[in-house]
Amino acid sequence: MTAAILxxxxxxxxxxxxxxxxxxxxxxxxGHPVVVQSMTxxxxxxxxxxxxxxxxxxxxxxxxxxxxxNTQEAAAAVPEIRRRLHDRxxxxxxxxxxxxxxxxxLRKYPACAEALDKYRINPGNVGKGANHDKNFxxxxxxxxxxxxxxxxxxxxxxxxxxxxSSLMETNARSAIPQDASVVFxxxxxxxxxxxxxxxxxxxxxxxxxxxxxxxxxxxxxVRVYRALADRTDHSLHLGLTEAGMGMKGIVGSTAGLSxxxxxxxxxxxxxxxxxxxGSSRTQEVRVAQQILQAMDIRPFLPQVTACPGCGRTTxxxxxxxxxxxxxxxxxxxxxxxxxxxQVASLQVAVMGCVVNGPGESKAANLGISLPGTGEAPRxxxxxDGVQVVTLEGPTLAQDFLARxxxxxxxxx
Numbered sequence: 001m002t003a004a005i006l007x008x009x010x011x012x013x014x015x016x017x018x019x020x021x022x023x024x025x026x027x028x029x030x031g032h033p034v035v036v037q038s039m040t041x042x043x044x045x046x047x048x049x050x051x052x053x054x055x056x057x058x059x060x061x062x063x064x065x066x067x068x069x070n071t072q073e074a075a076a077a078v079p080e081i082r083r084r085l086h087d088r089x090x091x092x093x094x095x096x097x098x099x100x101x102x103x104x105x106l107r108k109y110p111a112c113a114e115a116l117d118k119y120r121i122n123p124g125n126v127g128k129g130a131n132h133d134k135n136f137x138x139x140x141x142x143x144x145x146x147x148x149x150x151x152x153x154x155x156x157x158x159x160x161x162x163x164x165s166s167l168m169e170t171n172a173r174s175a176i177p178q179d180a181s182v183v184f185x186x187x188x189x190x191x192x193x194x195x196x197x198x199x200x201x202x203x204x205x206x207x208x209x210x211x212x213x214x215x216x217x218x219x220x221x222v223r224v225y226r227a228l229a230d231r232t233d234h235s236l237h238l239g240l241t242e243a244g245m246g247m248k249g250i251v252g253s254t255a256g257l258s259x260x261x262x263x264x265x266x267x268x269x270x271x272x273x274x275x276x277x278g279s280s281r282t283q284e285v286r287v288a289q290q291i292l293q294a295m296d297i298r299p300f301l302p303q304v305t306a307c308p309g310c311g312r313t314t315x316x317x318x319x320x321x322x323x324x325x326x327x328x329x330x331x332x333x334x335x336x337x338x339x340x341x342q343v344a345s346l347q348v349a350v351m352g353c354v355v356n357g358p359g360e361s362k363a364a365n366l367g368i369s370l371p372g373t374g375e376a377p378r379x380x381x382x383x384d385g386v387q388v389v390t391l392e393g394p395t396l397a398q399d400f401l402a403r404x405x406x407x408x409x410x411x412x
Contacts, residue, residue, distance in 0.1 A: 016264040018235045019207050021149045024093030024117035026063055028210060028268045029235030033298050034261070035268035036288045037237070038062035039097070041281060044081070045073035051084035053281060058092045059334075060282035061289055061300060064268065066095040066120065069102070075109040082115040093117045095151070099125050099158075103138035113146050118210075120151045123195040124158040132162075136195070140202045149208040151237055152195045156215040159184070160191050185224045188213045189231065196234060209234055210268070214241035218256040229265045238266040245274040250287055257291055302329045302346035305360055305367075312372040313352035321370065321397055322350040328401050332408075340411050348404065358382070366407055368400050383407060 020030025028035050038057045042050045044067050054065045069075050078096065085092050096116040098105065103126065106113045113119075119139065127135040143150050154160075164187040171183045192211045199209060211234045213224045221240050229236060240256045243249035253271040260266050269291070273284040289300040306322040307313070325348060336343045349364035351357035353372025361367025361382040368391070370379045378392045381403060391399050 014264045015267075016229055016233075018233050018267055019209075021207055021210050021235050023064055023095070023149055025091055026093050028064075028237075032267075034266060034292055035063050036061060036285060036292070037064040037066065037095075037268055037270040038281065038285050038288075039066040039270065039272075040068070041275070043074075044068050045071060045077050047077040047080040047084060050077070051081045051088075054081065054085060054092055054094070055088060055090055056280070057282060057285060058090055060285045062282075062285045064093045064095060064118075066097050069096040069098055069105060069112065069116075070100075072105065072108070075105040075112040078109070078112040079115045095120055098122070098139065102126070103135040106139055106142040110146075113142050113148070116148065118149045118151060119143055120153050121195075122153055122155060122158055123191050124155060124160045128162065132160075133198070136198065137202055140199045140204050143208065144203050149210065150199065150204065151210040151212060152192055152199065153212045153214065153237070154188050154191045154195075155241055156184075156188065156220075157242070159187060163187050163191055163194075181220070185215075185220060185227065188215070188224050189227050192228060193232060196232070206234070210237050211235070212237040212239065214239050216240060216242045218252055218259075221256040222259050225260050225265055226263070235267040236265060237268045237270070239270040239272055241272055243272045243274070245276065249273040253287065254291055258295060261291070261295055261297060299344035301333055301344060302348055304329065305347065305349040305351075305364060307352045307356060307360075309352055312355065312374075313370075314373045318350060318352035318370045321368075321400070324397055325350055325401070325404070328404065332405070336408055340408060342411060343408055346408070362386075366404055 015031060018029040020032060021028045026035055040050055040053045042053050044050050050067060057065050069078060082094065094116055095118040097120045099122050102121065121139050123136065126132055164184065167183050167187050171177050192213055196209050196211060200206060211228065211232065213228055215221050215224060218240065225236065225238065238257055238260055240253045243253045257269055269288050271284040271287045273287065275281055275283065292298040293300055293303065304322060304326050309319065333343065347364040349360045349367030351360050351367065351369045354369065354375060357369030361369045362385045365384060367382045368379050371377050378390050379396060380387050381389045381391055381400065
């Protein structure tokens with residue numbers, strides 16, 4: 001039984017079939033690769049700093065970048081942001097994030113509406129009562145006029161209160177009322193589905209609509225997206241909203257998104273991390289890429305297998321070499337992928353002793369088994385399962401990096 005399991009082909013999640021949506025030069029859904037997104041935190045009215053951060057995120061691997069469009073000054077700056085990106089040769093799919101006043105800004109600044117590749121509409125804050133439908137229709141009509149897709153993005157923190165109140169009242173009158181949390185999640189799903197239906201009734205094509213239902217708790221995220229995916233074939237954007245800072249945000253986002261992606265749910269993702277003061281926004285891009293790569297859904301960068309260390313590896317050298325290899329791969333990948341995109345699937349092992357070192361090194365494309373405590377100061381190097389050389393001495397690190405470079409040069 002064990003041998004049969006080990007010989008079975010690697011499981012790759014079967015993606016749920018969704019309607020493809022074109023966003024700039026990227027296609028979301030319809031079986032296309034899961035798209036990584038990010039969002040700026042600059043003042044959009046500052047065209048220079050916003051364009052710089054969009055470029056930074058894009059070059060880090062964010063395939064779609066969202067910017068806040070919340071004021072007249074921000075809307076007026078969007079064409080300039082687009083121009084600055086174009087001047088740098090960056091064809092970045094740019095999304096405008098609208099809340100409260102999108103119906104005003106899109107109409108008043110048609111150049112902004114044209115410069116954007118997609119509009120994000122939050123049905124929970126486009127207006128109340130009769131103004132809700134009127135303002136929503138105005139934004140949808142702008143999308144129709146400019147031939148742009150939209151993301152109808154429902155957020156738990158800004159859920160349509162009229163819809164929620166109506167469902168809560170109906171539930172209270174039920175013979176067997178459901179828990180309030182169940183009704184809340186149902187309200188999120190209905191808000192997305194009703195809004196999508198309304199947009200299509202207004203003339204927006206089905207392949208111009210992406211849906212999302214973001215919430216900040218992992219189990220609720222899984223429940224709401226399962227329900228949404230069961231009831232629509234629209235492309236879905238995944239994200240644990242307000243995920244938090246550092247380890248909490250990374251672990252929470254990884255847990256929630258991985259469960260859904262494993263079930264074939266999700267066409268585009270964002271990891272909404274709170275950055276540390278003054279730190280780069282690009283960390284959330286790298287985390288999103290690592291989630292997809294760890295799930296064997298999509299490769300982005302060569303991966304390094306490294307042991308955690310133990311009493312057999314009292315020297316810090318294997319840690320230092322692992323770090324050097326990581327930095328080397330990250331630095332070289334932008335150049336390698338121009339002619340050898342397959343390098344993204346490269347596996348490199350940097351191991352610290354003889355216990356698992358030779359085995360892990362043989363399993364990787366390239367591997368080095370460093371000497372642990374008490375072992376002879378020599379490190380065998382393996383390429384595609386075969387030992388090719390033994391390294392030692394003060395140039396060991398440089399020699400191993402050179403072996404990686406030579407291996408890549410031979411790749412076809």
